[in-house]
Amino acid sequence: MxxxxxxxxxxxxxxxxxxxxxxxxxxxxRDPDPPVxxxxxxxxxxxxxxxxxxxxxxxxxxxxxxxxxxxxxxxxxxxxxxxxxxxxxxxxxxxxxxxxxxxxxxxxxxxxxxIQHLQDQQYVADTLEQLKEVVATKLNTTETTSYASMVKKGPENFIRPANLSSVAIYPCDKTKTSDDTKSLVQKIISPEQLKLHVRGMKKVRNGGVVISTESKGDIEKLKKSEKLVSSGLTVEEPSKRRPRVAIIGVPVALTDKEVFDCIYEQNLSDKALNITRESFYESVKLSHKSGKKGLPSCNYIVELPASIRKIIISQGRIFINWTSCPVRDFTVVTRCFNCQQFGHAAKFCRETSPTCNHCGEPGHSGKECNSSSSPTCATCKRYKRKCDHPTGDVTCPARKYAEMNYINSIDYEGV
Structure with a gap:
Protein backbone atom coordinates (compact mmCIF):
# COMPACT_ATOMS: atom_id res chain seq x y z
CA MET A 1 0.00 0.00 0.00
CA ARG A 30 -1.27 22.95 -29.07
CA ASP A 31 -1.33 22.47 -32.82
CA PRO A 32 2.18 21.50 -33.97
CA ASP A 33 1.42 22.69 -37.50
CA PRO A 34 2.16 26.28 -38.61
CA PRO A 35 -0.50 28.74 -37.46
CA VAL A 36 -3.38 29.46 -39.81
CA ILE A 115 -11.91 26.46 -51.53
CA GLN A 116 -9.91 29.68 -51.37
CA HIS A 117 -7.57 28.42 -54.10
CA LEU A 118 -10.51 27.46 -56.31
CA GLN A 119 -12.08 30.89 -55.79
CA ASP A 120 -8.81 32.55 -56.81
CA GLN A 121 -8.66 30.41 -59.93
CA GLN A 122 -12.27 31.31 -60.73
CA TYR A 123 -11.44 35.01 -60.37
CA VAL A 124 -8.49 34.63 -62.75
CA ALA A 125 -10.69 32.75 -65.22
CA ASP A 126 -13.37 35.48 -65.09
CA THR A 127 -10.74 38.19 -65.62
CA LEU A 128 -9.29 36.37 -68.63
CA GLU A 129 -12.79 35.97 -70.07
CA GLN A 130 -13.38 39.72 -69.76
CA LEU A 131 -10.06 40.46 -71.46
CA LYS A 132 -10.99 38.01 -74.20
CA GLU A 133 -14.25 39.87 -74.84
CA VAL A 134 -12.43 43.22 -74.96
CA VAL A 135 -9.87 41.89 -77.46
CA ALA A 136 -12.61 40.32 -79.57
CA THR A 137 -14.50 43.62 -79.61
CA LYS A 138 -11.39 45.47 -80.77
CA LEU A 139 -10.68 42.94 -83.50
CA ASN A 140 -14.25 42.96 -84.78
CA THR A 141 -14.50 46.76 -84.97
CA THR A 142 -15.56 47.79 -88.46
CA GLU A 143 -13.84 50.47 -90.46
CA THR A 144 -16.78 52.89 -90.26
CA THR A 145 -17.54 54.77 -87.05
CA SER A 146 -21.15 53.89 -86.27
CA TYR A 147 -23.52 55.96 -84.20
CA ALA A 148 -23.87 53.03 -81.81
CA SER A 149 -20.15 53.15 -81.10
CA MET A 150 -20.40 56.91 -80.61
CA VAL A 151 -23.06 56.33 -77.97
CA LYS A 152 -20.92 53.75 -76.18
CA LYS A 153 -18.04 56.20 -75.86
CA GLY A 154 -19.99 58.12 -73.26
CA PRO A 155 -19.82 61.79 -72.26
CA GLU A 156 -16.35 61.43 -70.75
CA ASN A 157 -14.76 61.34 -74.23
CA PHE A 158 -15.07 65.09 -74.85
CA ILE A 159 -13.29 66.67 -77.78
CA ARG A 160 -9.78 67.78 -76.86
CA PRO A 161 -8.45 69.94 -79.72
CA ALA A 162 -4.76 70.73 -79.78
CA ASN A 163 -3.84 73.98 -78.06
CA LEU A 164 -2.25 75.54 -81.16
CA SER A 165 -2.32 78.89 -82.91
CA SER A 166 -2.61 79.14 -86.68
CA VAL A 167 -2.19 81.64 -89.49
CA ALA A 168 -3.25 81.36 -93.13
CA ILE A 169 -0.99 82.66 -95.92
CA TYR A 170 -2.40 83.21 -99.45
CA PRO A 171 -0.73 84.39 -102.66
CA CYS A 172 -1.93 87.57 -104.35
CA ASP A 173 -1.48 85.83 -107.69
CA LYS A 174 -4.50 83.53 -108.05
CA THR A 175 -2.64 81.30 -110.50
CA LYS A 176 -0.24 80.14 -107.81
CA THR A 177 -0.80 76.77 -106.18
CA SER A 178 -0.45 75.74 -102.54
CA ASP A 179 2.85 74.04 -103.39
CA ASP A 180 4.15 77.32 -104.82
CA THR A 181 3.10 79.19 -101.69
CA LYS A 182 4.65 76.58 -99.40
CA SER A 183 7.98 76.68 -101.27
CA LEU A 184 8.05 80.47 -101.19
CA VAL A 185 7.29 80.66 -97.46
CA GLN A 186 10.00 78.12 -96.63
CA LYS A 187 12.45 80.11 -98.79
CA ILE A 188 11.94 83.56 -97.28
CA ILE A 189 11.16 82.62 -93.64
CA SER A 190 13.88 81.21 -91.36
CA PRO A 191 12.42 79.56 -88.23
CA GLU A 192 15.88 79.69 -86.64
CA GLN A 193 16.15 83.46 -86.93
CA LEU A 194 12.60 84.17 -85.75
CA LYS A 195 12.81 81.40 -83.11
CA LEU A 196 9.55 79.92 -84.26
CA HIS A 197 7.99 76.75 -82.81
CA VAL A 198 6.23 75.41 -85.90
CA ARG A 199 4.02 72.38 -85.34
CA GLY A 200 2.90 71.90 -88.92
CA MET A 201 2.09 73.35 -92.32
CA LYS A 202 -0.77 72.13 -94.49
CA LYS A 203 -2.13 73.15 -97.87
CA VAL A 204 -5.59 74.68 -98.21
CA ARG A 205 -7.76 75.98 -101.02
CA ASN A 206 -7.08 79.05 -103.18
CA GLY A 207 -3.33 78.32 -103.21
CA GLY A 208 -2.87 78.96 -99.51
CA VAL A 209 -1.15 77.24 -96.62
CA VAL A 210 -1.94 77.17 -92.90
CA ILE A 211 0.95 77.27 -90.42
CA SER A 212 0.34 75.97 -86.87
CA THR A 213 2.58 77.12 -84.01
CA GLU A 214 2.91 76.56 -80.28
CA SER A 215 1.76 80.03 -79.23
CA LYS A 216 0.16 83.24 -80.45
CA GLY A 217 3.53 84.94 -80.03
CA ASP A 218 4.87 82.89 -82.93
CA ILE A 219 1.89 83.97 -85.05
CA GLU A 220 2.58 87.63 -84.27
CA LYS A 221 6.17 87.17 -85.44
CA LEU A 222 4.92 85.84 -88.78
CA LYS A 223 2.40 88.66 -89.18
CA LYS A 224 5.10 91.29 -88.61
CA SER A 225 7.51 89.70 -91.08
CA GLU A 226 8.24 92.24 -93.83
CA LYS A 227 9.50 89.50 -96.13
CA LEU A 228 6.04 87.94 -96.33
CA VAL A 229 4.37 91.23 -97.26
CA SER A 230 7.05 92.22 -99.78
CA SER A 231 6.82 88.80 -101.47
CA GLY A 232 3.21 89.30 -102.48
CA LEU A 233 1.69 87.09 -99.79
CA THR A 234 -1.35 87.84 -97.65
CA VAL A 235 -1.43 86.83 -93.98
CA GLU A 236 -4.87 86.17 -92.48
CA GLU A 237 -6.47 84.52 -89.48
CA PRO A 238 -7.78 81.12 -90.68
CA SER A 239 -11.53 80.75 -90.53
CA LYS A 240 -12.77 77.79 -88.51
CA ARG A 241 -15.82 75.61 -88.87
CA ARG A 242 -18.67 75.60 -86.39
CA PRO A 243 -19.08 72.46 -84.24
CA ARG A 244 -21.48 69.72 -85.22
CA VAL A 245 -23.22 67.31 -82.87
CA ALA A 246 -25.07 64.06 -83.49
CA ILE A 247 -28.45 63.63 -81.77
CA ILE A 248 -29.15 59.90 -81.60
CA GLY A 249 -32.65 58.39 -81.87
CA VAL A 250 -34.85 61.36 -82.77
CA PRO A 251 -38.46 60.20 -83.44
CA VAL A 252 -39.24 60.44 -87.15
CA ALA A 253 -42.86 61.27 -86.36
CA LEU A 254 -41.78 64.79 -85.38
CA THR A 255 -41.17 67.53 -87.94
CA ASP A 256 -37.86 69.41 -88.01
CA LYS A 257 -39.54 72.48 -86.49
CA GLU A 258 -41.00 70.41 -83.66
CA VAL A 259 -37.59 68.87 -82.96
CA PHE A 260 -35.87 72.27 -82.78
CA ASP A 261 -38.70 73.66 -80.65
CA CYS A 262 -38.14 70.82 -78.17
CA ILE A 263 -34.37 71.35 -78.21
CA TYR A 264 -34.82 74.98 -77.21
CA GLU A 265 -37.72 74.71 -74.76
CA GLN A 266 -36.72 71.50 -72.99
CA ASN A 267 -32.95 71.98 -72.95
CA LEU A 268 -31.87 75.62 -73.37
CA SER A 269 -34.57 78.10 -72.37
CA ASP A 270 -33.97 77.70 -68.62
CA LYS A 271 -30.17 77.25 -68.84
CA ALA A 272 -29.09 79.91 -71.34
CA LEU A 273 -31.17 83.00 -70.61
CA ASN A 274 -29.11 85.08 -73.04
CA ILE A 275 -30.19 82.86 -75.96
CA THR A 276 -33.59 83.84 -77.31
CA ARG A 277 -35.75 81.70 -79.52
CA GLU A 278 -34.99 83.94 -82.50
CA SER A 279 -31.22 83.83 -81.99
CA PHE A 280 -31.39 80.08 -81.52
CA TYR A 281 -33.13 79.51 -84.85
CA GLU A 282 -30.72 81.87 -86.60
CA SER A 283 -27.60 80.11 -85.25
CA VAL A 284 -28.64 76.44 -85.42
CA LYS A 285 -28.69 74.53 -88.71
CA LEU A 286 -29.61 70.95 -89.61
CA SER A 287 -26.64 69.52 -91.54
CA HIS A 288 -28.20 66.19 -92.48
CA LYS A 289 -30.00 63.13 -91.15
CA SER A 290 -28.82 59.53 -91.04
CA GLY A 291 -30.24 56.11 -90.25
CA LYS A 292 -32.04 53.29 -91.98
CA LYS A 293 -35.38 53.96 -93.60
CA GLY A 294 -38.48 52.47 -92.02
CA LEU A 295 -37.24 52.80 -88.43
CA PRO A 296 -39.16 54.85 -85.82
CA SER A 297 -36.12 57.06 -85.18
CA CYS A 298 -33.19 58.64 -86.99
CA ASN A 299 -30.09 60.68 -86.17
CA TYR A 300 -29.88 64.46 -86.53
CA ILE A 301 -26.51 66.03 -87.38
CA VAL A 302 -26.81 69.65 -86.24
CA GLU A 303 -24.40 72.54 -86.81
CA LEU A 304 -24.49 75.06 -83.97
CA PRO A 305 -22.45 77.69 -82.09
CA ALA A 306 -19.81 76.59 -79.60
CA SER A 307 -21.73 78.19 -76.70
CA ILE A 308 -24.83 76.05 -77.32
CA ARG A 309 -22.68 72.98 -78.01
CA LYS A 310 -21.08 73.30 -74.55
CA ILE A 311 -24.47 73.22 -72.82
CA ILE A 312 -25.90 70.18 -74.55
CA ILE A 313 -22.65 68.20 -74.62
CA SER A 314 -22.15 68.75 -70.87
CA GLN A 315 -25.56 67.24 -70.07
CA GLY A 316 -24.85 64.22 -72.31
CA ARG A 317 -28.33 63.99 -73.86
CA ILE A 318 -31.14 66.08 -75.32
CA PHE A 319 -34.77 65.79 -74.27
CA ILE A 320 -37.11 65.84 -77.24
CA ASN A 321 -40.80 65.53 -76.47
CA TRP A 322 -41.09 62.19 -74.59
CA THR A 323 -37.69 60.94 -75.73
CA SER A 324 -34.23 61.21 -74.16
CA CYS A 325 -31.68 61.26 -76.97
CA PRO A 326 -27.92 60.81 -76.44
CA VAL A 327 -25.85 63.59 -78.00
CA ARG A 328 -22.20 63.39 -79.09
CA ASP A 329 -19.70 65.53 -80.94
CA PHE A 330 -19.81 64.65 -84.63
CA THR A 331 -16.22 64.23 -85.81
CA VAL A 332 -16.60 61.56 -88.49
CA VAL A 333 -14.11 62.27 -91.28
CA THR A 334 -15.27 61.71 -94.85
CA ARG A 335 -13.29 59.12 -96.83
CA CYS A 336 -13.35 59.02 -100.61
CA PHE A 337 -14.30 55.58 -101.89
CA ASN A 338 -12.63 56.33 -105.21
CA CYS A 339 -9.06 57.31 -104.20
CA GLN A 340 -9.39 56.13 -100.55
CA GLN A 341 -8.09 59.46 -99.18
CA PHE A 342 -9.68 61.41 -96.33
CA GLY A 343 -11.24 64.85 -96.56
CA HIS A 344 -13.60 64.62 -99.53
CA ALA A 345 -16.35 62.43 -101.00
CA ALA A 346 -16.12 60.36 -104.17
CA LYS A 347 -18.30 62.79 -106.17
CA PHE A 348 -15.69 65.53 -105.62
CA CYS A 349 -12.66 63.31 -106.31
CA ARG A 350 -10.22 64.50 -108.97
CA GLU A 351 -8.69 61.07 -109.61
CA THR A 352 -9.76 59.53 -112.93
CA SER A 353 -9.16 55.89 -111.91
CA PRO A 354 -10.15 54.17 -108.64
CA THR A 355 -7.84 52.75 -105.98
CA CYS A 356 -8.57 49.34 -104.45
CA ASN A 357 -9.46 49.46 -100.75
CA HIS A 358 -8.27 45.84 -100.30
CA CYS A 359 -4.84 45.59 -101.93
CA GLY A 360 -4.16 49.32 -102.14
CA GLU A 361 -3.23 49.24 -105.81
CA PRO A 362 -4.59 51.86 -108.26
CA GLY A 363 -6.43 50.93 -111.45
CA HIS A 364 -9.30 48.87 -110.03
CA SER A 365 -11.91 49.00 -107.25
CA GLY A 366 -12.34 46.67 -104.29
CA LYS A 367 -15.17 44.81 -106.04
CA GLU A 368 -12.86 44.00 -108.94
CA CYS A 369 -9.88 42.93 -106.79
CA ASN A 370 -8.69 39.32 -107.20
CA SER A 371 -6.02 39.44 -104.50
CA SER A 372 -6.32 36.83 -101.73
CA SER A 373 -3.69 38.44 -99.50
CA SER A 374 -4.35 40.27 -96.23
CA PRO A 375 -5.93 43.73 -96.48
CA THR A 376 -3.57 46.64 -97.18
CA CYS A 377 -4.34 50.24 -96.28
CA ALA A 378 -4.44 52.21 -99.54
CA THR A 379 -4.08 55.55 -97.72
CA CYS A 380 -0.91 54.61 -95.82
CA LYS A 381 0.51 52.78 -98.84
CA ARG A 382 0.22 55.94 -100.91
CA TYR A 383 2.40 57.83 -98.42
CA LYS A 384 4.78 54.88 -98.05
CA ARG A 385 3.90 54.21 -94.41
CA LYS A 386 3.20 50.97 -92.56
CA CYS A 387 0.05 49.64 -94.21
CA ASP A 388 -0.64 46.21 -92.65
CA HIS A 389 -4.24 47.10 -91.73
CA PRO A 390 -7.52 47.54 -93.63
CA THR A 391 -8.20 50.84 -95.37
CA GLY A 392 -10.07 53.19 -93.05
CA ASP A 393 -9.46 51.06 -89.95
CA VAL A 394 -9.98 52.82 -86.61
CA THR A 395 -6.29 52.26 -85.81
CA CYS A 396 -5.09 53.70 -89.13
CA PRO A 397 -2.56 56.51 -88.52
CA ALA A 398 -3.81 58.37 -91.59
CA ARG A 399 -7.36 58.29 -90.28
CA LYS A 400 -6.31 59.50 -86.83
CA TYR A 401 -4.30 62.29 -88.42
CA ALA A 402 -7.26 63.33 -90.56
CA GLU A 403 -9.60 63.27 -87.56
CA MET A 404 -7.24 65.41 -85.50
CA ASN A 405 -6.88 67.92 -88.36
CA TYR A 406 -10.66 68.06 -88.64
CA ILE A 407 -11.07 68.64 -84.89
CA ASN A 408 -8.41 71.38 -84.93
CA SER A 409 -10.27 73.12 -87.77
CA ILE A 410 -13.38 73.56 -85.59
CA ASP A 411 -13.98 76.53 -83.29
CA TYR A 412 -14.70 75.00 -79.85
CA GLU A 413 -13.90 78.33 -78.13
CA GLY A 414 -10.99 77.03 -76.05
CA VAL A 415 -12.57 73.73 -74.99
Missing part, protein backbone atom coordinates in the same frame (compact mmCIF):
# COMPACT_ATOMS: atom_id res chain seq x y z
CA UNK A 2 1.36 3.44 -0.89
CA UNK A 3 2.23 6.05 1.69
CA UNK A 4 -0.85 8.19 2.36
CA UNK A 5 1.25 11.34 2.74
CA UNK A 6 3.19 10.98 -0.51
CA UNK A 7 0.33 9.48 -2.47
CA UNK A 8 -1.79 11.96 -4.39
CA UNK A 9 -4.82 10.03 -3.18
CA UNK A 10 -3.89 10.11 0.54
CA UNK A 11 -6.21 11.51 3.22
CA UNK A 12 -3.84 14.30 4.24
CA UNK A 13 -3.63 15.57 0.68
CA UNK A 14 -7.41 15.54 0.36
CA UNK A 15 -7.83 17.52 3.58
CA UNK A 16 -5.56 20.26 2.26
CA UNK A 17 -7.61 20.69 -0.91
CA UNK A 18 -11.05 22.08 -1.56
CA UNK A 19 -13.45 19.93 -3.58
CA UNK A 20 -12.70 20.18 -7.31
CA UNK A 21 -14.97 22.55 -9.31
CA UNK A 22 -17.45 21.38 -11.88
CA UNK A 23 -15.30 20.26 -14.78
CA UNK A 24 -15.45 21.97 -18.20
CA UNK A 25 -14.34 20.86 -21.60
CA UNK A 26 -10.55 20.42 -21.67
CA UNK A 27 -8.34 22.80 -23.69
CA UNK A 28 -7.14 21.05 -26.83
CA UNK A 29 -3.41 20.43 -27.20
CA UNK A 37 -4.07 33.07 -40.75
CA UNK A 38 -7.09 34.81 -39.27
CA UNK A 39 -8.95 34.86 -42.56
CA UNK A 40 -8.62 31.06 -42.92
CA UNK A 41 -9.40 30.25 -39.28
CA UNK A 42 -12.85 28.76 -38.81
CA UNK A 43 -15.17 28.99 -35.76
CA UNK A 44 -15.15 26.09 -33.30
CA UNK A 45 -18.67 25.06 -34.29
CA UNK A 46 -17.32 24.02 -37.66
CA UNK A 47 -14.94 21.47 -36.02
CA UNK A 48 -17.24 19.91 -33.36
CA UNK A 49 -18.64 16.42 -34.10
CA UNK A 50 -21.16 14.18 -32.39
CA UNK A 51 -18.37 11.85 -31.23
CA UNK A 52 -16.53 14.67 -29.50
CA UNK A 53 -19.74 15.76 -27.79
CA UNK A 54 -20.33 12.18 -26.64
CA UNK A 55 -16.82 11.88 -25.18
CA UNK A 56 -17.21 15.20 -23.43
CA UNK A 57 -20.40 13.96 -21.77
CA UNK A 58 -18.69 10.73 -20.68
CA UNK A 59 -15.77 12.67 -19.20
CA UNK A 60 -18.18 14.90 -17.29
CA UNK A 61 -19.87 11.82 -15.75
CA UNK A 62 -16.55 10.24 -14.76
CA UNK A 63 -15.29 13.43 -13.14
CA UNK A 64 -18.53 13.83 -11.22
CA UNK A 65 -18.09 10.31 -9.86
CA UNK A 66 -14.52 11.14 -8.81
CA UNK A 67 -15.79 14.21 -6.98
CA UNK A 68 -18.40 12.11 -5.18
CA UNK A 69 -15.82 9.53 -4.03
CA UNK A 70 -13.36 12.15 -2.88
CA UNK A 71 -16.12 13.98 -1.07
CA UNK A 72 -16.87 10.98 1.18
CA UNK A 73 -13.78 11.78 3.18
CA UNK A 74 -12.70 8.16 3.66
CA UNK A 75 -10.93 6.10 1.04
CA UNK A 76 -10.07 2.46 1.28
CA UNK A 77 -8.01 0.44 -1.16
CA UNK A 78 -10.91 -0.30 -3.45
CA UNK A 79 -11.82 3.35 -3.63
CA UNK A 80 -8.28 4.32 -4.43
CA UNK A 81 -8.21 1.69 -7.16
CA UNK A 82 -11.47 2.99 -8.59
CA UNK A 83 -10.12 6.54 -8.57
CA UNK A 84 -6.95 5.41 -10.32
CA UNK A 85 -8.92 3.48 -12.93
CA UNK A 86 -11.26 6.39 -13.57
CA UNK A 87 -8.36 8.81 -13.99
CA UNK A 88 -6.74 6.51 -16.52
CA UNK A 89 -10.00 6.42 -18.44
CA UNK A 90 -10.12 10.20 -18.36
CA UNK A 91 -6.59 10.41 -19.67
CA UNK A 92 -7.26 7.87 -22.40
CA UNK A 93 -10.52 9.50 -23.50
CA UNK A 94 -9.01 12.97 -23.51
CA UNK A 95 -6.10 11.78 -25.62
CA UNK A 96 -8.42 10.21 -28.17
CA UNK A 97 -10.50 13.36 -28.29
CA UNK A 98 -7.42 15.52 -28.81
CA UNK A 99 -6.18 13.32 -31.65
CA UNK A 100 -9.54 13.46 -33.42
CA UNK A 101 -9.83 17.18 -32.77
CA UNK A 102 -6.45 17.82 -34.34
CA UNK A 103 -7.25 15.60 -37.31
CA UNK A 104 -10.57 17.33 -37.93
CA UNK A 105 -8.96 20.73 -37.64
CA UNK A 106 -6.27 19.89 -40.19
CA UNK A 107 -8.84 18.48 -42.62
CA UNK A 108 -11.10 21.52 -42.19
CA UNK A 109 -8.31 24.04 -42.74
CA UNK A 110 -7.10 22.06 -45.76
CA UNK A 111 -10.60 22.04 -47.23
CA UNK A 112 -10.98 25.77 -46.58
CA UNK A 113 -7.64 26.53 -48.27
CA UNK A 114 -8.71 24.42 -51.24
Missing amino acids: SNPISSPFGRSQLLRRSPPPTPTAPIPP SAENELPSEAIATSEIQKWLGSIDGILNEVCTIVGEGKMNSDQKLRVSTLCRKISSGTSQMAVLFQSLKQKTVKAYNT
